[in-house]
Amino acid sequence: MTIAHDVTGHGPDVLMIHSTATDRRMWDPQIPALAEAGFRVTRADMRGFGDSPLPGTPWNDADDLAELFGDGPVAVIGSSGGGYVALEFAARWPARVPALVLLCAAFPWPKSPERKAFAEREDALLDAGDLDAAVELNVDTWLGPAAGDEQRAAVRVMQRRVFELQPPDQPEPEQIEIAFDPAAITARTLLISGAHDLPDFRDIADHLAGIIPGARHTALDWAGHFPGLERPDVINPLLIAFLRNP
Template identity: 75%
Template sequence: MKIAHDVTGDGPDVLLLHSTVCDRRMWDPQVPALTAAGFRVTRCDLRGFGESSIPDKPWNDADEVAELFGDGPVALVGSSGGGQIALELAARRPDRVSALVLLCTALPGHPKSPQRLAFAVREDALLEAGDLDAAVELNVDVWLGPEAGEEARAAVRTMQRRVFDLQPPGAPEPEQIEVDWDLATITARTLLFSGGHDLPDFREIAERLAGTLPDARHVELDWAGHLPSLERPDLINPLLIGFLGNR
């Protein structure tokens, strides 16, 4: 069974991959703008998020997302953990992925900063104490920058709580199938965003990828936290459409 997803519009294919703080609803501010600009937009819920439950056997996120590809080339837009999946897809299927937009992307094996480790300790302590409301608020405070309004904060609050519902604290860690892949096989042109108010890990990753991928550009958003597409869609949407439309 395919993961939960929806498709809107007609035109070149764009596939949106959400952050692991959120689910596919994080792209609500982008879908109308992208479809109005002439794109066919697919967005999905990864396993354990939104409307996609965790299966009873191991799975690979990138393989499940690839089942949603159309017949032609696809541009991938990934936020944080969704960016990491986009990178895996671009590395494993370079003939199918035409472009990458990576917003504060994660990268496997990148060393965690003291700030990120401290966040994990705080979140674990709240979850172990059973204080899910406080754990949700911690995530809202850490991952959203100062430009985020109450609507964005409420959205992240709702989506993060859904993550805890589907992946209850203390439950066995879901088993995923790991597939080896190499950044060197990526050929897609790439636009990387990082946020000036985000944890330093994600700026470091963007800088590293900009120096590694063959056709990549890094833009640091001095106003942004970790989820710029939710914080200021009025600023992100034109950048996104401009890059994707430059075929």
């Protein structure tokens, strides 16, 4: 099955991978700017998100995304859980990825007290069947103070869709795990973190900046977990400048 995706623009390929609280719509503020800047942008819904239902058998997200591009080069941008998939993509096929941007990327990491409290509260709400409250918990947790009503509404819709496609009362879907080493990445790499995000993701960015050769970490004092949604006026020029830099 080909996962749901859309392609906009003409030029060098860019792949955008959404977080696990959203779907490919999270990149709506970036698509016109990147296309106008001369890039061919593909954004896809991973299985269990947006327009891509869960399959009946185990799968691997990086394999799904790699199939969209044959053997051609592609710059990769990933957010949160999609950032982890972007890491895997860039580490398993380093020659194919000239540039890598990770916005508040996930990575195996000891949970902070704040993240444990979030997970426990979300589990309690889902166990009680209160999906509305679970959605609001995610909106409040992941969006920083720069986000307005429009951004909060967008995340609310996307998170609700995640719960619809991955019902909390059903077993967690099985995925194929493939080991990879971030140190194998050869792409120019930019890591972005937010001061208003959970501390785990700032620590992850620091850690990855130390093991991915030549990686650069930019910490944003205004940002939460979704800086591309919160301040596209800042993030879009940053992405374009990095992608254009040879």
